[in-house]
Amino acid sequence: MSTTASRAPLPAATRRRRPFNARRAGAWALLILAIAVSVLPFLWVLRTALSTNNALASNATSLLPAEFTLGAFKRVFGLQSPAEAVAEGGSGAAIDFWLYLRNSIIFSSITTAGAVFFSAMAAYAFSRLRWKGRNAVFSLFLGTMLVPPIFTALPNFLLIKNLDLLNTMLGLVLPYVFMTPFAIFFLRQFFLNMSREVEEAAMLDGAKHLRIFFQIVLPNAAAPIATLALLTFIGQWNEYFWPLLVASQDDVRVLQVGLGVFKSQSPQGAPDWSGLMAATLISALPVLILFAAFGKKIVNSIGFSGIK
Amino acid sequence: MTTLAKHSRSASAASASPKPQGSHRRLGDLKIALLFIAPAMIGFVVFYVLPTVRGIYLSFTEYNILGDPEWVGMDNYVAIAADPLFWNSLAVTGQYVFLNILLQTALALGLALLMHNVAKSTIIRGTLLLPYLMSNVIAALLWFWMLDYQIGVVNQFIEWSGLPRVAFFGSEAWAIPTQALINTWRHMGYTALLIFAGLQAIPSHVYEVAKLDGASAFQTFRTITIPLLRPVLVLVLVVTVIGSFQVFDTVAVTTAGGPVNATRVIQYYIYQRAFTESDFGYGSAIAVILFLILALVAFIQMKFLKGNESDLD
Numbered sequence: 001m002s003t004t005a006s007r008a009p010l011p012a013a014t015r016r017r018r019p020f021n022a023r024r025a026g027a028w029a030l031l032i033l034a035i036a037v038s039v040l041p042f043l044w045v046l047r048t049a050l051s052t053n054n055a056l057a058s059n060a061t062s063l064l065p066a067e068f069t070l071g072a073f074k075r076v077f078g079l080q081s082p083a084e085a086v087a088e089g090g091s092g093a094a095i096d097f098w099l100y101l102r103n104s105i106i107f108s109s110i111t112t113a114g115a116v117f118f119s120a121m122a123a124y125a126f127s128r129l130r131w132k133g134r135n136a137v138f139s140l141f142l143g144t145m146l147v148p149p150i151f152t153a154l155p156n157f158l159l160i161k162n163l164d165l166l167n168t169m170l171g172l173v174l175p176y177v178f179m180t181p182f183a184i185f186f187l188r189q190f191f192l193n194m195s196r197e198v199e200e201a202a203m204l205d206g207a208k209h210l211r212i213f214f215q216i217v218l219p220n221a222a223a224p225i226a227t228l229a230l231l232t233f234i235g236q237w238n239e240y241f242w243p244l245l246v247a248s249q250d251d252v253r254v255l256q257v258g259l260g261v262f263k264s265q266s267p268q269g270a271p272d273w274s275g276l277m278a279a280t281l282i283s284a285l286p287v288l289i290l291f292a293a294f295g296k297k298i299v300n301s302i303g304f305s306g307i308k
Numbered sequence: 309m310t311t312l313a314k315h316s317r318s319a320s321a322a323s324a325s326p327k328p329q330g331s332h333r334r335l336g337d338l339k340i341a342l343l344f345i346a347p348a349m350i351g352f353v354v355f356y357v358l359p360t361v362r363g364i365y366l367s368f369t370e371y372n373i374l375g376d377p378e379w380v381g382m383d384n385y386v387a388i389a390a391d392p393l394f395w396n397s398l399a400v401t402g403q404y405v406f407l408n409i410l411l412q413t414a415l416a417l418g419l420a421l422l423m424h425n426v427a428k429s430t431i432i433r434g435t436l437l438l439p440y441l442m443s444n445v446i447a448a449l450l451w452f453w454m455l456d457y458q459i460g461v462v463n464q465f466i467e468w469s470g471l472p473r474v475a476f477f478g479s480e481a482w483a484i485p486t487q488a489l490i491n492t493w494r495h496m497g498y499t500a501l502l503i504f505a506g507l508q509a510i511p512s513h514v515y516e517v518a519k520l521d522g523a524s525a526f527q528t529f530r531t532i533t534i535p536l537l538r539p540v541l542v543l544v545l546v547v548t549v550i551g552s553f554q555v556f557d558t559v560a561v562t563t564a565g566g567p568v569n570a571t572r573v574i575q576y577y578i579y580q581r582a583f584t585e586s587d588f589g590y591g592s593a594i595a596v597i598l599f600l601i602l603a604l605v606a607f608i609q610m611k612f613l614k615g616n617e618s619d620l621d
Contacts, residue, residue: 024426027422027425027426028426028427030418030422031419031422031423031426031427031432034419034422034436034496034497035432035435035436037493038435038436038438038439038493038496038497039435039438041439041450041451041454042438042450044450044453044454044461045450045453048453056459057458057459060459060460060461060464061461061464118347118348118351119348121344121345121347121348122344122345122347122348122349124344125340125341125342125344125345126345129337129340129341129344130337131337131338131341132338134341137345140352141348141352144352144356144357146602146603146606147356147360147599148550148553148554148595148598148599148602149554150554150556150575150578150579150595150598151359151360151363151595151596151598151599152355152356152359152360152363154359154363154366154578154582154588154591154592154595155358155359155360155362155363155366155592156355156359158362158373158588159354159358159359161373174355175351175355177351178347178348178350178351178352178354178355179347179348179351179352181356184348209340209344213344234441237443238441238442238443238444238445238446239443240443240444240445240556240557240560241556241557244560245583256443256445256446256557259445259446259449259561260445260560260561263449263452263561273453273456273459276449276453277449277450277453280446280449280450283443283445283446284442284443284446287441287442291434291438291441295430295431295434296430296434298434298437298441299430299433299434299437299501300430302437302498302501302502302505
């Protein structure tokens with residue numbers, strides 16, 4: 001009797017604990033699955049980029065590169081002769097990702113610097129200055145977030161064409177460089193919550209708005225401005241539609257468009273997979289580096305606003 | 309949109325705060341304010357307002373870029389109403405949007421709950437966000453390779469498990485679901501993070517009360533979590549629907565509208581009409597229709613799902 005009594009509570013206790021543990025284990029398993037689905041494709045891209053095309057066909061599932069080579073990267077950067085490229089399964093067409101990389105860096109940097117700075121100025125006017133119609137004008141700016149980019153892209157293309165700026169870096173950056181509605185919204189939010197005291201003390205000292213903006217507001221908002229610059233840069237880096245419309249020549253073509261062209265050049269039936277994946281990796285690399293360095297900033301910005 | 313509401317409240321609070329120098333400064337600020345918004349105003353007028361007006365105007369014209377736009381009234385819209393390719397693009401896009409809502413919202417909600425319950429670490433959240441930071445082009449090419457019919461790794465696994473290979477991009481039946489899967493892969497983590505942020509905002513005492521009342525986990529989820537999460541869920545829905553209606557990049561890079569018309573989504577059709585066939589009036593008219601659809605969708609979702617009201621207040 002005593003043995004059964006002392007044994008009885010035991011299974012009951014484990015039964016109570018086990019479903020809980022099983023649920024936790026199950027939850028972790030699902031979470032790990034989701035992480036694997038998010039990350040493993042990138043390793044697969046790397047593995048493919050380091051393989052030769054001929055070996056890929058016969059060895060489609062090995063985790064390690066099939067016949068390790070850097071040929072794909074050389075090909076993408078235009079360092080292989082056409083004959084070599086064709087021998088390794090490339091199309092042999094001239095491709096120079098150095099150029100696209102340069103263009104992408106210029107395009108993303110200029111638009112980010114311009115949009116963040118000018119948006120910060122506007123956000124200052126929409127938050128720290130008092131003027132009639134302020135909120136109405138701000139609402140108009142916000143309203144542009146509702147206009148689908150395709151809708152303005154057609155007339156903007158015509159404008160850039162009429163200005164004779166097709167296939168120039170200027171034409172490429174113009175629609176983005178003055179502001180983005182999201183940037184103004186984002187920064188205004190931070191400027192509104194800044195304390196007025198320092199600002200008012202400076203004003204009593206006779207400081208003008210320009211000085212207050214540069215010496216007080218901007219330094220105090222350094223963290224959100226950095227986050228915004230990061231988000232804007234990544235967004236610009238990934239931009240495809242607009243550069244596709246206005247920058248189709250090599251000297252202004254950006255990476256995303258170059259990738260699409262590279263894909264369409266590859267021979268039907270036997271695409272240059274390793275070259276394509278090497279190019280994909282190169283296009284992803286700058287964002288991966290930014291992510292490794294500032295991942296936390298990016299992650300924490302997501303809760304801020306779902307507007308974007 | 310909750311942030312919007314909050315922030316107009318703080319704006320009015322700020323304007324109500326006492327000001328030392330009174331109306332004299334009120335006048336002075338307008339000049340300096342104009343200076344500060346001048347660059348943004350140029351961008352706003354030249355690249356947002358005027359193109360919007362011009363886009364609407366062009367939709368009533370016949371314009372093939374070489375000559376001048378020629379006013380044709382409602383002709384483009386009449387033609388669109390009888391254009392089977394337009395209706396096909398609408399149907400195809402609708403299918404894509406529907407699949408995205410279904411897959412993305414369900415998976416993201418599940419992921420958010422998992423993160424909320426077992427792992428709140430920034431590293432895990434960051435890892436799940438990685439696909440979202442990649443461009444559409446990269447996501448498309450990556451899956452174009454992994455889903456290749458001949459030597460894609462996914463089809464190898466499918467064959468190993470005894471099923472027939474799937475022509476993900478090559479078959480009319482699979483083309484749109486494949487595009488939706490790529491988009492879901494890219495957005496799942498981001499959407500999960502939005503929902504996660506919403507879950508974090510639900511105060512824990514609400515759950516404690518439910519526990520004291522003896523509510524089961526499912527009851528708590530259905531009667532507390534979902535209703536309190538509603539503003540976030542509506543927002544996620546609006547963002548998902550509006551974003552998916554404008555699908556272009558992944559289609560342009562992989563299937564270019566095909567096979568046959570299976571992936572000729574609205575934006576791709578606009579692009580073809582305007583840029584390949586130089587028919588800017590027709591393209592603009594479809595763009596106007598897309599604009600109206602999106603405005604309607606946003607309006608309906610905000611109005612009937614009351615996305616801008618929180619039950620927490």
